[in-house]
Amino acid sequence: xxxxxxxxxxxxxxxxxxxxxxxxxxxxxxxxxxxxxxxxxxxxxxxxxxxxxxxxxxxxxxxxxxxxxxxxxxxxxxxxxxxxxxxxxxxxxxxxxxxxxxxxxxxxxxxxxxxxxxxxxx
Amino acid sequence: xxxxxxxxxxxxxxxxxxxxxxxxxxxxxxxxxxxxxxxxxxxxxxxxxxxxxxxxxxxxxxxxxxxxxxxxxxxxxxxxxxxxxxxxxxxxxxxxxxxxxxxxxxxxxxxxxxxxxxxxxxxxxxxxxxxxxxxxxxxxxxxxxxxxxxxxxxxxxxxxxxxxxxxxxxxxxxxxxxxxxxxxxxxxxxxxxxxxxxxxxxxxxxxxxxxxxxxxxxxxxxxxxxxxxxxxxxxxxxxxxxxxxxxxxxxxxxxxxxxxxxxxxxxxxxxxxxxxxxxxxxxxxxxxxxxxxxxxxxxxxxxxxxxxxxxxxxxxxxxxxxxxxxxxxxxxxxxxxxxxxxxxxxxxxxxxxxxxxxxxxxxxxxxxxxxxxxxxxxxxxxxxxxxxxxxxxxxxxxxxxxxxxxxxxxxxxxxxxxxxxxxxxxxxxxxxxxxxxxxxxxxxxxxxxxxxxxxxxxxxxxxxxxxxxxxxxxxxxxxxxxxxxxxxx
Numbered sequence: 001x002x003x004x005x006x007x008x009x010x011x012x013x014x015x016x017x018x019x020x021x022x023x024x025x026x027x028x029x030x031x032x033x034x035x036x037x038x039x040x041x042x043x044x045x046x047x048x049x050x051x052x053x054x055x056x057x058x059x060x061x062x063x064x065x066x067x068x069x070x071x072x073x074x075x076x077x078x079x080x081x082x083x084x085x086x087x088x089x090x091x092x093x094x095x096x097x098x099x100x101x102x103x104x105x106x107x108x109x110x111x112x113x114x115x116x117x118x119x120x121x122x
Numbered sequence: 123x124x125x126x127x128x129x130x131x132x133x134x135x136x137x138x139x140x141x142x143x144x145x146x147x148x149x150x151x152x153x154x155x156x157x158x159x160x161x162x163x164x165x166x167x168x169x170x171x172x173x174x175x176x177x178x179x180x181x182x183x184x185x186x187x188x189x190x191x192x193x194x195x196x197x198x199x200x201x202x203x204x205x206x207x208x209x210x211x212x213x214x215x216x217x218x219x220x221x222x223x224x225x226x227x228x229x230x231x232x233x234x235x236x237x238x239x240x241x242x243x244x245x246x247x248x249x250x251x252x253x254x255x256x257x258x259x260x261x262x263x264x265x266x267x268x269x270x271x272x273x274x275x276x277x278x279x280x281x282x283x284x285x286x287x288x289x290x291x292x293x294x295x296x297x298x299x300x301x302x303x304x305x306x307x308x309x310x311x312x313x314x315x316x317x318x319x320x321x322x323x324x325x326x327x328x329x330x331x332x333x334x335x336x337x338x339x340x341x342x343x344x345x346x347x348x349x350x351x352x353x354x355x356x357x358x359x360x361x362x363x364x365x366x367x368x369x370x371x372x373x374x375x376x377x378x379x380x381x382x383x384x385x386x387x388x389x390x391x392x393x394x395x396x397x398x399x400x401x402x403x404x405x406x407x408x409x410x411x412x413x414x415x416x417x418x419x420x421x422x423x424x425x426x427x428x429x430x431x432x433x434x435x436x437x438x439x440x441x442x443x444x445x446x447x448x449x450x451x452x453x454x455x456x457x458x459x460x461x462x463x464x465x466x467x468x469x470x471x472x473x474x475x476x477x478x479x480x481x482x483x484x485x486x487x488x489x490x491x492x493x494x495x496x497x498x499x500x501x502x503x504x505x506x507x508x509x510x511x512x513x514x515x516x517x518x519x520x521x522x523x524x525x526x527x528x529x530x531x532x533x534x535x536x537x538x539x540x541x542x543x544x545x546x547x548x549x550x551x552x553x554x555x556x557x558x559x560x561x562x563x564x565x566x567x568x569x570x571x572x573x574x575x576x577x578x579x580x581x582x583x584x585x586x587x588x589x590x591x592x593x594x595x596x597x598x599x600x601x602x603x604x605x606x607x608x609x610x611x
Contacts, residue, residue, distance in 0.1 A: 023264070045383075052379050059372045060322045062265055086265040092568035095546075095575065096264050096333035096611070098228035098375045101204060101400060121204050121228050122334065 001120060006113035008043060009070045012050055012077070015118055016068035019051055020083075022120060023094040027064030030084025034061060038077045044105045046077055047116070051100040054081065062086050064094075095122050139178070145594040149182050149194075154397060156186040162527075163196035163209075166590045172539050172582050176202040177209075183397045184212050188405070189219025191469055191476055197483050197533040198590040199582065204228070205400040208482035208538075211531045213467060214406065216475055220394065221411045222403035223385060223418075225479030227460045228378045230418050231425035232336075232369030234506045234534075235302075235456035236517065237433055240446055241362040243342045249607040253566040255439045256338060256609050260432055261330040263568040263611035272325045278313045280328065284423030285456070288430035293329075294437075295449065298430065301495050302456040303485055303503075306426040308463060312416035316373075317380045320417075324373030324424060329431035333568075333611030335576055336368040338436065339508070341515060341603035351519045351600045354501045355454055363603060364440070364451075365515060366432050367508055369460065374421035381414040406477055415462065415477075422461055429456060454517070455495065455504035457484050459534035467529050478529050486520035486532040486597040505597045507588055510536045510581035511565065511573070511610075512558045515603045516588045523595035532597040533588070536581035545580040546571055554578075567610040576610065 001018045005011035020027070034057045040046040050070075058065065065083035072078075101119035108115050142148040142162065149161030161181040165173060177200050184194035184206055191213045200209040205224015214220055246252070261268060272280070280287045285306025286299055299305050316324075331338060343361045346352045357363070370377075388404035388411070389396055396402065404411035437451045462479045469476070487494060487503040494503055503520035513536065524530050540548070551570025554577045558565055567573050574580075592599050 055379075056319050056323065056376065060319075060326075062267070064265075088263050088265045088568065091265070092263060093571045094264060095571075098334075099379050119204075 001118045002115065003118060004112045004115040008114050009072050011107065011114040011116065012047060012070040012072065013068050015047060015051060016054060018118065019054060019097065019120065020065050022122070023058065023097055024064035024066065024083065024091060025094055026091050027066055027083050027086070029066045029082060032063040032083045032085055034063070034081045036079055040075050042075065043107050046075055047107065048100045048105060050077055050079060051118070055097060057081060058086070064091050097122050145590050149178065154179065154182040154186065156395065156397060157182060159185050159190055159193055161185050161196070162193040163200055164198050164590055164594050164596065165200070166198070166586060168586055169198055169582060169590065173200065174202045177207040180205070180207040180398070181210060183401060184210060186397050187212065187214070187220055187222065187401060187403065188394060189214040191215060195528050195531065197531065198587045199482065199533045199535055201538045203481065205398065206479065206481040209533060210481045211479065211483045211528055213476040213478045213529045216406055216477065219406050219477060220403040221406050221415055221462055221477055222401055222479065223378050223382050223414065224401045224403070225481050226418060226462050227481055228375045229369040229460055230374035230378060230421035231458045232460040233425060233429065233456060233458040234365060234367045234508055235429050235433065236454040236506050237364040237436065238356050238452050238454050239362045239364065239440060240450045241444060242360045243362060243606070245444060246340070246362060246606065249340060249564050252340065252443055253564055253607045253609055255443060256436065257566045259435045259439050260338065260609070262609055264333045266330055267326040268329045270328060272328055274321065277321060277325055280427045281313050281316065281420035281423050282311050283307055284426035285430045288427040293431045293434035298433070298453045301453040302426060303458055304463070304493065306430065306456065308419040308422045310416055311419035311423050313420055315413045315417040316377060316420050320373050320376035320380060323376050324371065327371040327373065328428055329435065330371060331368050331432060331611055332371050337511070337608050337610045338432070339365045339605050340607040341365055341605055343601050344604045345602040347599040347601065348519065351501045354497045355504045355517060355600065356452055357454060357517060357601050363454070364436050365506070365508055366429055366436070368429060368432065370421040370425035371428065373424050377417045377421045381417060384410050385414060418462065422458065426456065455506060457506050459484050465529070467525070476529070480531055482534045483531045484534045485530055486518070486524040487530045488520045488522040488525045491525070505532055507533060507584065508535050509584035509605065510578045511576050511608055512561065512563055512578040512605060513584045515584070516599060517601040517603070518588070518591070518597035519600050520597055521595055524597060528596055532591045536584040536587055538580060539582055540580040545577055546574050549574040549577045549579060563605050564607040565610065566608070572610050
């Protein structure tokens with residue numbers, strides 16, 4: 001999946017949106033929210049940990065997300081996920097993502113802002 | 123649908139490869155810099171057009187890892203994967219070798235088991251009610267949870283003991299254990315290396331089938347190739363069997379995610395040069411390598427217990443629906459196809475302990491080996507090869523040739539030719555459901571998209587993949603099973 005954003009925060013939100021489009025194509029914005037913070041030693045590590053954290057919350061909280069608000073300072077991240085409770089009867093049709101390949105991910109500064117390729121293991 | 127398959131033919135790329143036998147090909151040292159041994163893969167001329175350049179490169183990359191013995195191997199279901207190709211097998215010496223999650227995958231101990239029943243196809247009647255009962259009893263798909271509430275000590279015991287834990291809790295029969303590879307439990311599991319997050323994902327999912335390519339299929343035996351082996355395995359012509367394909371669920375995915383980070387750092391710390399960062403690894407004797415093995419073994423044991431619980435639910439449904447005895451549904455065998463484990467193999471005339479990584483490959487121990495189920499000592503290990511939805515599955519037996527050529531390994535399935543997203547884009551799940559229906563195969567799935575992802579045309583023909591391993595002698599055909607009905611997540 002190729003993702004870009006004007007800022008690193010945009011890039012992270014877009015990466016989350018890409019993940020949501022695979023896993024939760026039929027979920028709608030709702031009253032399910034999760035907030036978490038993360039730290040890492042690079043933006044690449046932060047991005048893969050951020051996406052892995054989404055997989056974790058989606059599964060243990062049984063929620064399908066539609067958006068992620070992200071604040072980044074240095075290599076510290078604060079995220080708020082929004083969506084609705086996941087209902088297998090209504091929300092089937094997404095693809096289960098087993099993991100995020102953190103290896104080889106490289107965030108590049110381009111004319112469009114920041115870009116990267118992300119590999120989802122499905 | 124056929125059009126897509128022919129497009130794949132045009133993408134053929136076999137430059138630099140040498141034929142080493144009728145079904146055997148060699149990737150010579152030098153194909154990619156740093157190869158310590160050659161690569162070897164098994165493929166027929168017919169399947170050669172399905173070979174992806176990326177998968178070939180991944181096989182060559184495996185050959186650069188420290189301590190790899192003899193060959194970096196790939197089975198005929200070779201397919202582009204994460205780190206190792208799917209279908210990849212690599213054995214690593216204990217002192218000098220490494221362990222890598224890229225050689226196991228995110229779904230640790232994804233595996234297959236086959237259960238016999240006293241039923242024949244005539245007894246089945248209309249299959250939809252049975253599929254509905256199974257679908258209700260066995261949580262299937264994303265977001266489904268187990269009706270059981272596991273405590274932390276329960277989860278510890280499950281991760282330490284594997285299939286035995288489930289049997290001791292009442293999920294199955296004592297005789298099931300001897301019918302699992304490694305008796306359904308890897309030694310060396312240590313739950314202190316399993317994170318709180320992995321535990322949180324594992325607790326609610328025990329006894330669930332999951333999503334993706336995982337399934338439960340009602341099959342009938344349509345051909346016996348080897349009556350002696352079939353008899354030893356407990357398989358009869360026209361018999362109804364149940365095949366279960368699933369793994370360690372979110373617990374395994376999280377363990378893989380957690381340990382990749384430490385193994386990436388370890389590879390740098392120990393000065394291991396990697397051609398692909400997805401091959402992050404650590405020496406087998408290092409604290410990081412040992413921690414990954416211990417956690418991976420926990421996930422492997424969880425998966426065996428999981429399949430054991432689903433077996434129990436399946437037997438309960440069948441016993442009730444057809445008024446048959448629970449005890450009349452013995453386990454034929456259970457194999458893992460995503461794992462790294464310690465085995466002894468003859469290397470250059472000497473017995474040596476190695477860590478064999480099988481990433482989408484099945485153990486296929488030949489006659490006379492240890493860890494063969496009762497009655498199979500002179501036959502070889504039962505090998506279970508699921509077809510894709512709508513195509514036949516096979517039971518084979520392990521061979522001495524596999525012991526000599528592939529560290530006792532064979533293929534694990536049909537192997538993809540289309541990615542899940544390609545399949546979703548190009549194939550129509552509703553159309554496929556109708557087409558399968560005309561062949562007498564019923565599908566109960568959470569959505570048509572799932573059917574498209576796992577459609578028969580997204581895979582290599584299972585018949586041809588099995589023909590290659592049979593002709594190459596890596597495992598020999600015992601029985602063929604045709605699908606009658608399937609439930610999927």
